[in-house]
Amino acid sequence: MPKITCLECGKPFDVLAPHLRRAHGMSSDDYREQFQLPQGYALVSSEVSESRQQLLLDMVADGRVQRPDQAELTAAARGAGRPDKTPEDKRRHRAIIQQRRPGDHARLPDGAKRADGRNADRAREYQQAYRALRAGDSGPMEQYRRKYG
Ligand SMILES: [Zn+2]
Structure with missing residues (x-):
């Protein structure tokens, strides 16, 4: 189980924040800033990170946690991606598909x-x-x- 290593003293931990506070007098943000870690960088072992993720997924699944913007997020996700094909797109794509079929690359030209x-x-x-x-x-x-x- 890979632990997270404190970059100050090299000791391994599951959760870094309490150690940073007690041993080095730093907040997580101080630590991220000092070692130029990205803002969302998790200061926990991969095991803790995974179990937290799973806990959140479970809580969302059984309705214990609901983001206030859940409905908007869902709508945005549904609307994301490619827009619907226009009739013109559909016509063009049909023509391309009719022209090129699987195996066409191996088809000999007429008269060959x-x-x-x-x-x-x-x-x-x-x-x-x-x-x-x-x-x-x-x-x-x-x-x-x-x-x-
Ligand atoms: Zn340390």
Whole structure:
């Protein structure tokens, strides 16, 4: 369990403030200022910090603690983040998604040949027809056979 070490004397503590007052005659703020620690820097061990956090969460959960500005905070949190998409955004995003699909980066351009020498368009048509056939639709495969004999 990591304790917090007093930067004045090097001794470990769970809670630093009483020690600072008694041994060094300092307040927490004096101490933070002397060692240039940020204002909210907790002067307790990680164990105490976690148990305090948990205690607060428990108290909020069962309603013992309620911030007076709770309602505003909740509303602000709900309203934070991205604004809703406008219809124009939606239209643009749909167009992008229709253009680019997963696997497009690997798709050969129209009229290209595959590495094995086959016509990429024909191979693609065959793949699509074969998938449809496997899924129970023989129409595309019949179309493919008529087209390529
Ligand atoms: Zn000390």
